[in-house]
Amino acid sequence: MADNRLIVALDVSSLSEMKQIVESLGNSVSYYKVGMELFYSAGEETIHYLQGQKKSIFLDLKLHDIPNTVAHGVSALTRLGVNLMTIHGQGGFLMMQAAVKAAKESAEKLGIPTPKLLAITVLTSFDDASWQDVGGQLPISNQVIRIAKLAKKAGMDGVVASPLEAKLIRDTCGDDFLIVTPGIRPSFAITNDQKRIATPANALDNGASKLVIGRPITQSTEPLEAVRLIVKEMEGINK
Numbered sequence: 001m002a003d004n005r006l007i008v009a010l011d012v013s014s015l016s017e018m019k020q021i022v023e024s025l026g027n028s029v030s031y032y033k034v035g036m037e038l039f040y041s042a043g044e045e046t047i048h049y050l051q052g053q054k055k056s057i058f059l060d061l062k063l064h065d066i067p068n069t070v071a072h073g074v075s076a077l078t079r080l081g082v083n084l085m086t087i088h089g090q091g092g093f094l095m096m097q098a099a100v101k102a103a104k105e106s107a108e109k110l111g112i113p114t115p116k117l118l119a120i121t122v123l124t125s126f127d128d129a130s131w132q133d134v135g136g137q138l139p140i141s142n143q144v145i146r147i148a149k150l151a152k153k154a155g156m157d158g159v160v161a162s163p164l165e166a167k168l169i170r171d172t173c174g175d176d177f178l179i180v181t182p183g184i185r186p187s188f189a190i191t192n193d194q195k196r197i198a199t200p201a202n203a204l205d206n207g208a209s210k211l212v213i214g215r216p217i218t219q220s221t222e223p224l225e226a227v228r229l230i231v232k233e234m235e236g237i238n239k
Helices: 015-028 036-042 045-052 067-078 093-110 128-133 140-154 163-173 200-205 223-234
Strands: 006-009 031-035 056-063 084-088 116-120 158-160 178-181 210-213
Touching (some): 006 223, 015 045, 031 045, 036 056, 116 140, 140 158, 163 178, 200 210, 200 223
Parallel strands (some): 006 031, 006 210, 031 056, 084 116, 178 210
């Protein structure tokens, strides 16, 4: 049985590459992330294919604009019937509130489940030095908590955050708040360009709800074995 806390990132640029990954992993993975690279390259067909394979879908497009524009974008994407979508928390309370309202109204009109909306906090590629380069005044962890609290107030379902901040978010926002963590590197993998990272077990133990893992699986010479090892690392941590 697949562990639906594991989301495999399909960071490829074509439908054929995506299909190859999904087919190679078969029933071992039930949840996939479609990000900018794949969606902008292959469009809605990526979503339809995954739905045909009975997979859950995390659509990670990180919408960020004025509230009205984001609301219209969320309405348009809601019709695709995905499970999770991302909005940039840096867009502020009114933008997130507008996105929540748009998702609910669009889903109700279409008669489909409302997608869960996640606020992007601080990208895991940032460390303290690069954060200060873009004008970050607060420590990263403080900024993450500020956005998480604002997201919850706006009616968002959760956040995307580094596993290093997961425990702080869980303690602040409660058990029913989704925390989706990229920056996961299994014990057998290299870190690549991620700065704020943790192992699968550490992230879940710190309060993460779901883990997004890409290259350690999709660029492995033995992807099924990589999934097996990751799930083994996740075992024993309460769902």
